[in-house]
Amino acid sequence: MSSPAAEFVVRPARASDVRGIREMLEPWVQRRILLGKDLVVLFESVQEFVVAEADGQLIGCGALHVMWEDLGEVRTLIVTDAWLHRGVGGAIVDRLEEGARALGLSRLFCLTFEVDFFARRGFEVIGEQVVDADVYSQLLRSPDEGIAEFLDLAHVKPNTLGNTRMLKHL
Numbered sequence: 001m002s003s004p005a006a007e008f009v010v011r012p013a014r015a016s017d018v019r020g021i022r023e024m025l026e027p028w029v030q031r032r033i034l035l036g037k038d039l040v041v042l043f044e045s046v047q048e049f050v051v052a053e054a055d056g057q058l059i060g061c062g063a064l065h066v067m068w069e070d071l072g073e074v075r076t077l078i079v080t081d082a083w084l085h086r087g088v089g090g091a092i093v094d095r096l097e098e099g100a101r102a103l104g105l106s107r108l109f110c111l112t113f114e115v116d117f118f119a120r121r122g123f124e125v126i127g128e129q130v131v132d133a134d135v136y137s138q139l140l141r142s143p144d145e146g147i148a149e150f151l152d153l154a155h156v157k158p159n160t161l162g163n164t165r166m167l168k169h170l
């Protein structure tokens with residue numbers, strides 16, 4: 001017998017979700033899968049986040065970070081163990097892509113171990129930089145650690161070991 005359809009919603013995050021996002025994030029930071037974020041950084045970026053919720057509980061999250069006029073990044077994508085493989089991650093990515101299109105972005109980057117998941121959603125592995133030298137030099141001015149990872153700077157290489165750089169044209 002097949003299990004009943006999973007009921008969840010994906011919605012913009014609220015400030016009151018931030019501690020729950022941090023709880024979902026922490027185990028992945030410990031395992032060096034995702035970049036750690038201080039609470040203040042998560043509060044400051046709450047408008048970038050969507051969350052998935054079922055029965056009033058957070059079951060997933062993801063964020064869209066704008067990097068340049070045409071370019072964004074999918075960040076901090078997590079689904080709780082009990083909800084894996086039920087379409088939650090895909091629904092979060094769909095929502096982030098919708099947000100990216102609404103912002104006028106045409107390319108979405110991600111840095112991930114979940115290569116198959118992203119490949120099945122249209123992301124392609126990239127080897128080289130996807131911004132020109134001028135944009136690269138502008139991005140160097142950002143204090144954001146995720147941007148440093150995007151630029152593949154030496155001081156963040158320990159964070160990104162084993163990750164794959166992927167890009168989707170929207």
Ligand SMILES: CC(=O)SCCNC(=O)CCNC(=O)[C@H](O)C(C)(C)COP(=O)(O)OP(=O)(O)OC[C@H]1O[C@@H](n2cnc3c(N)ncnc32)[C@H](O)[C@@H]1OP(=O)(O)O
Nearest residue numbers: 074075076077078079084085086087088089090110112117
């Ligand atoms: C850019 C970044 O943030 S990278 C970091 C990515 N996150 C992590 O590494 C943290 C750990 N991983 C996770 O939290 C999860 O594994 C995620 C977020 C990558 C994926 O979340 P999930 O909710 O399992 O994704 P989702 O269910 O949409 O898809 C997974 C598979 O389940 C399958 N699936 C989806 N719905 C159903 C369903 N109702 N019944 C059976 N299988 C299903 C899909 O076919 C999919 O397979 P596919 O990838 O071959 O297409």
